[in-house]
Structure formats: structure tokens, C-alpha cells
Amino acid sequence: MEEIRKHKPKRVRPSPEAIELAKTANTDESAEDTEFKLAVLTSLHPDKPQEVLLDYLTAYGGSAYKASQAMSSGYDGVVKRKKTAANGYQSSIHAFATQSAEGSGSSSPAVKPLTKKGKTLHLYTPKDVENHTPCSIIHNFLPKEDADTLLKELLEEAPSFERGTFQLFEKTVQSPHTWKFYVDTMDAVKEQQSEYVYDGLYEAQVAKTTPEMLRVSSIVKETVNEEVTRRIRDFHPSGKRLKFQSPETWEPNASFVNCYDGGKENVGYHSDQLTYLGPRAIIGSLSLGVAREFRVRRIVPQEDASSADEQGQIAIHLPHNSLLVMHAEMQEEWKHSIAPAQAIDPHPLALNKRINITYRCYKDYLHPKYTPKCKCGVSCVLRCVQKRRATRGRYMWMCYANYKPGEKGCAYFVWAEFDVDGKPPWAEGYKGNANLPVVDGLEKGVEGGGRTEKGTGFKKDRSQMEQSPRSKIEQSPI
Structure with a gap:
């Protein structure tokens, strides 16, 4: 018995029939669905949990055959995954990157940040x-x-x-x-x-x-x-x-x-x-x-x-x-x-x-007949401050005309008013303005539905918000 324990169990080579079956579910374009492909991979790799099989299947574009080859480096015809120098690769990170959220007081999983500058x-x-x-x-x-x-x-x-x-x-x-x-x-x-x-x-x-x-x-x-x-x-x-x-x-x-x-x-x-x-x-x-x-x-x-x-x-x-x-x-x-x-x-x-x-x-x-118009007579664009810490997360209405080729706008600006449900003052059920400045982590002032800050001191307000140029591509994200 002691002699047997010294030796690792011999890898079981998938049968030719099993490999051919994997080929029939080869790509994401095949008629077979994900469940069928996972069933094939389970038969080929019974030691691997379902989530790992799914990771490989996804990483290889839905190809059960290629995913099986990547997991089976012990038989002929294997195509090993290669790490590209530019991008790097990982098929799954949740097994070691997700930390327990027990005792955190939040229903949100505590996840270790993995991104790094320039990566x-x-x-x-x-x-x-x-x-x-x-x-x-x-x-x-x-x-x-x-x-x-x-x-x-x-x-x-x-x-x-x-x-x-x-x-x-x-x-x-x-x-x-x-x-x-x-x-x-x-x-x-x-x-x-x-x-x-x-x-x-x-x-x-x-x-x-x-x-x-x-x-x-x-x-x-x-x-x-x-x-x-x-x-x-x-x-x-x-x-x-x-x-x-x-x-x-x-x-x-x-x-x-x-x-x-x-x-x-x-x-x-x-x-x-x-x-x-x-x-x-x-x-x-x-x-x-x-x-x-x-x-x-x-x-x-x-x-x-x-x-x-x-x-x-x-x-x-x-x-x-x-x-x-x-x-x-x-x-x-x-x-x-x-x-x-x-x-x-x-x-x-x-x-x-x-x-x-x-x-x-x-x-x-939010139909244009309701939203503010600037001095150019054009319905304003709604934006959110993204980078300036002092006003981060606040919404504002701005002149839209300066985005029109060959024209300059009137530089109109006013802080928007939205309640906690994202509704403006003219919408039914409006609960009062919640789009307020934050000072030391607390919202400044209390609003009961009346108008808040206008565009006075425009230069000061505009300097606090991000002014990245906008283009039509913002309409069509992905």
C-alpha cells in the first residue's frame, strides 16, 4: 500500500470517440448550446469543476475542442495557451480575487482591486x-x-x-x-x-x-x-x-x-x-x-x-x-x-x-420640450462632473451649440435639479432636489423642491467640472 502511494495516478487519455464528440461542438457558431458543450467537457475532464470548464469554454470562443486541448496537455495535438507580452491573460480570477464579505455589513462582495496603472x-x-x-x-x-x-x-x-x-x-x-x-x-x-x-x-x-x-x-x-x-x-x-x-x-x-x-x-x-x-x-x-x-x-x-x-x-x-x-x-x-x-x-x-x-x-x-434651453435657443445637454473632487457626481445643464461643427456656443451653464429617484422638478412625484454640493462628506443645504444655484459665477463653476470634448461617439458606446 505504501508503495502505491508513492506514485501519482496515471492520467487517463480521452478516447478518440470523446475527442471527436468535442469536435462536433467545436465553435460558438455550432448548433450545440453551452450546456451540451459543458456536458462534453465534463465527460472529457471529470476532475474539473463546472465553473472552470465554463471559463475555458468562454476563453476559447465557445470551442469545446480547443478548450479540451488547453486542459489536456498530456496527449498529442495539444494547443497550449500563450500569454501575450502586451496584454497578459487569465481565464478566471474570481477563485483567488474575491474575498469574503462576511462581517462587512454590506451585501456587496468585497473584491480586491486588481488593475494597475498602465496595465x-x-x-x-x-x-x-x-x-x-x-x-x-x-x-x-x-x-x-x-x-x-x-x-x-x-x-x-x-x-x-x-x-x-x-x-x-x-x-x-x-x-x-x-x-x-x-x-x-x-x-x-x-x-x-x-x-x-x-x-x-x-x-x-x-x-x-x-x-x-x-x-x-x-x-x-x-x-x-x-x-x-x-x-x-x-x-x-x-x-x-x-x-x-x-x-x-x-x-x-x-x-x-x-x-x-x-x-x-x-x-x-x-x-x-x-x-x-x-x-x-x-x-x-x-x-x-x-x-x-x-x-x-x-x-x-x-x-x-x-x-x-x-x-x-x-x-x-x-x-x-x-x-x-x-x-x-x-x-x-x-x-x-x-x-x-x-x-x-x-x-x-x-x-x-x-x-x-x-x-x-x-x-x-426628459423630452426637449421640458429641459432647459440656453441663450442660443438650443435644448441643453445633461452632463455629470466626473473628475473634480469638490463637485464630483453633480449634474449640470450646458449649452449644446458649441458641439455643432463650425459654431460656438453661448457658454450657458446651470446646476441641474434631480430628486433621489432621478426625476426633475417638472416630473410627477418629484421629491425635492438631491443634486447638492458635498462638503466633508455631507450634503450642503436642504431642498424642498425650490430652485437651487443658478449659473452665477459661471467661470468658477465651469472650472470645477470636467471639460472633456464630447462627440457623437458618446451616443453609440459599444
């Missing part, structure tokens, strides 16, 4: 994504046939997409990808063309939501609301909504559809515009076609010129047919981008294209 942390699994970013991701979101039908419909639409033109540092430039805006009814189309303003312009490139987009919208709605409820319960302090987060059901009624044709097309770091979405906006983003890398980074309060965005960045792999939910923490506290890719794996239907639908909930009470 990119790569996340592949849903568990890691939700633990380290304000996002949730659902792989294989739609049945394969439904995802393909929607992709084909949008590929037919894509030739009509255009590049946005916007003002950047007094220069007129174009967005680095094409896009189109959709709303759910023809009445909404007419409203968008005549009443809503983007970049100081009335929107001409707007169309009625396509049949498949509209059908999928109801599925996205159900999933996003489930994820939001779970996010609040499991990740928010004491399981409560964030300040300014709406208690209403998220109802998608508009969407920006983006097309990235080839690895060079991208979108730089930005936060999405809040003007018609309101504070603590939630967005459901469905990716179709070529897989691309979605990068996020936390915005840190600026103490000096070197302190902004010190925490490095996180890269999330977005495969075909994946739904990314950007939660209420996202737009005010993080920036996101689609990074250029040196090489991409063509998709059977989309070839080199990635199509992305960002479903959004436009609030009726």
Missing part, C-alpha cells in the same frame, strides 16, 4: 466581469437561429449607416465607425427629426426599429430588469438602489446600432450622454458578428495632472450573441471603449463586421 486586466467569465466592473454579461443570449436572423437583418441595414460628424478641439472630424439611430414608432421618428438635438443638430439619421430588433427588445427588457434587480441585491450597499437611480422598470424604446467594419474601426474612451436617459442610466448592449474587446476604466477624482485614470483598464471579451448590461454605476464613474484590433477572426455571416445594438430607455419627462 490591462482581461476578464472572460460572467463572474469576473460582474465582480470587477459595473457590468453583467450573458453569453449565448439568443437561440442561434434568432441571433443569425437579427444579424442578417442588420447586415442589410448596415450600408445605410453613416459616420457622425462632430466638433473636437475646434476641428470637424468623423467618428471612427458607422452607426444609425432607431426608435420604436413612426411618431417617435418624426419627433426625433424635429425636436431632439444631438451635437447641436436635429437628428436626420433616424429610422423606425426593424421587426427583429423590436422582437428582441422585449427579451432584452426582461433580462436587463432581472440583472438590475440582482445587481442591487448582491452588489449595492445594503441592497438598495443608488442615489438618483430610477425605481421604474427599464423600458427600451430607442437604440443606437453601431457597425465596426474590420479591426481598425473603433471608438475611444467616453461616457454615454445622459440628456434623454437621465441620471444613473442603464443600457443593454447586444453584440453580433465578429468578437471584439470592450475596455473600461474607472474615473478617479483628479488631484493633479497625473492622478486621472490611474487604475489601469479592464478588457472584456464580447463574443457573438452576447448581451452586456451596463448598470447604474457605469456612466458617471467609468469610461468605456472598443479598442482597435490588430487581427480578428472573421464571422461566418458578418465576415469582418461587428454589429452592436445599444438598447436604451428614453424618459418622457
Whole structure:
């Protein structure tokens, strides 16, 4: 018996039949679903827990065969994973990065920050994504046939997409990808063309939501609301909504559809515009076609010129047919981008294209007929202070005309008024202004619904807020 213990058990080589079975579930584009692929991997690697198998499956683009090869370095034909010098790699980090939250007094898991300045942390699994970013991701979101039908419909639409033109540092430039805006009814189309303003312009490139987009919208709605409820319960302090987060059901009624044709097309770091979405906006983003890398980074309060965005960045792999939910923490506290890719794996239907639908909930009470207008007569844009510690998290209405190519605005500025549910004074059920300055961790003053600070002392107020240039790409995040 003692002699036997000295020897490690011999590795069991998977049978040729099992390997062939894995090949039949080879890619994310195959007819087999994730559960089938996991069952195959379980039969090949009974010593590995399900979460590890899922990590490998996700990391290898849904290929059960490649995932099995990566885990089985003991037989011929193995393809070992390689760490790239530029980016690094980890298939799963939650096993050693998530710390116990017991006794912390919060329902939110205590997670050790892993990002470092100048480094990119790569996340592949849903568990890691939700633990380290304000996002949730659902792989294989739609049945394969439904995802393909929607992709084909949008590929037919894509030739009509255009590049946005916007003002950047007094220069007129174009967005680095094409896009189109959709709303759910023809009445909404007419409203968008005549009443809503983007970049100081009335929107001409707007169309009625396509049949498949509209059908999928109801599925996205159900999933996003489930994820939001779970996010609040499991990740928010004491399981409560964030300040300014709406208690209403998220109802998608508009969407920006983006097309990235080839690895060079991208979108730089930005936060999405809040003007018609309101504070603590939630967005459901469905990716179709070529897989691309979605990068996020936390915005840190600026103490000096070197302190902004010190925490490095996180890269999330977005495969075909994946739904990314950007939660209420996202737009005010993080920036996101689609990074250029040196090489991409063509998709059977989309070839080199990635199509992305960002479903959004436009609030009726933030219609331009209600929101402030500047001296130019243009409806103002809603922004949030992101970097200046003294005013971080406060919302303001600003002149929009200076974003229009070839024009300068009137520099109008006023602090916005929102209650704890993100509603403005003119909305039914308004509870009084909660968008107040914070001094030593306490809100200054008490509001009972009356007007607060106006735009007096504009130069002083404007110097306290971040003035990063805005472009049309902020309308179409990922």
C-alpha cells in the first residue's frame, strides 16, 4: 500500500470517440448550446469543476475542442495557451480575487482591486466581469437561429449607416465607425427629426426599429430588469438602489446600432450622454458578428495632472450573441471603449463586421420640450462632473451649440435639479432636489423642491467640472 502511494495516478487519455464528440461542438457558431458543450467537457475532464470548464469554454470562443486541448496537455495535438507580452491573460480570477464579505455589513462582495496603472486586466467569465466592473454579461443570449436572423437583418441595414460628424478641439472630424439611430414608432421618428438635438443638430439619421430588433427588445427588457434587480441585491450597499437611480422598470424604446467594419474601426474612451436617459442610466448592449474587446476604466477624482485614470483598464471579451448590461454605476464613474484590433477572426455571416445594438430607455419627462434651453435657443445637454473632487457626481445643464461643427456656443451653464429617484422638478412625484454640493462628506443645504444655484459665477463653476470634448461617439458606446 505504501508503495502505491508513492506514485501519482496515471492520467487517463480521452478516447478518440470523446475527442471527436468535442469536435462536433467545436465553435460558438455550432448548433450545440453551452450546456451540451459543458456536458462534453465534463465527460472529457471529470476532475474539473463546472465553473472552470465554463471559463475555458468562454476563453476559447465557445470551442469545446480547443478548450479540451488547453486542459489536456498530456496527449498529442495539444494547443497550449500563450500569454501575450502586451496584454497578459487569465481565464478566471474570481477563485483567488474575491474575498469574503462576511462581517462587512454590506451585501456587496468585497473584491480586491486588481488593475494597475498602465496595465490591462482581461476578464472572460460572467463572474469576473460582474465582480470587477459595473457590468453583467450573458453569453449565448439568443437561440442561434434568432441571433443569425437579427444579424442578417442588420447586415442589410448596415450600408445605410453613416459616420457622425462632430466638433473636437475646434476641428470637424468623423467618428471612427458607422452607426444609425432607431426608435420604436413612426411618431417617435418624426419627433426625433424635429425636436431632439444631438451635437447641436436635429437628428436626420433616424429610422423606425426593424421587426427583429423590436422582437428582441422585449427579451432584452426582461433580462436587463432581472440583472438590475440582482445587481442591487448582491452588489449595492445594503441592497438598495443608488442615489438618483430610477425605481421604474427599464423600458427600451430607442437604440443606437453601431457597425465596426474590420479591426481598425473603433471608438475611444467616453461616457454615454445622459440628456434623454437621465441620471444613473442603464443600457443593454447586444453584440453580433465578429468578437471584439470592450475596455473600461474607472474615473478617479483628479488631484493633479497625473492622478486621472490611474487604475489601469479592464478588457472584456464580447463574443457573438452576447448581451452586456451596463448598470447604474457605469456612466458617471467609468469610461468605456472598443479598442482597435490588430487581427480578428472573421464571422461566418458578418465576415469582418461587428454589429452592436445599444438598447436604451428614453424618459418622457426628459423630452426637449421640458429641459432647459440656453441663450442660443438650443435644448441643453445633461452632463455629470466626473473628475473634480469638490463637485464630483453633480449634474449640470450646458449649452449644446458649441458641439455643432463650425459654431460656438453661448457658454450657458446651470446646476441641474434631480430628486433621489432621478426625476426633475417638472416630473410627477418629484421629491425635492438631491443634486447638492458635498462638503466633508455631507450634503450642503436642504431642498424642498425650490430652485437651487443658478449659473452665477459661471467661470468658477465651469472650472470645477470636467471639460472633456464630447462627440457623437458618446451616443453609440459599444
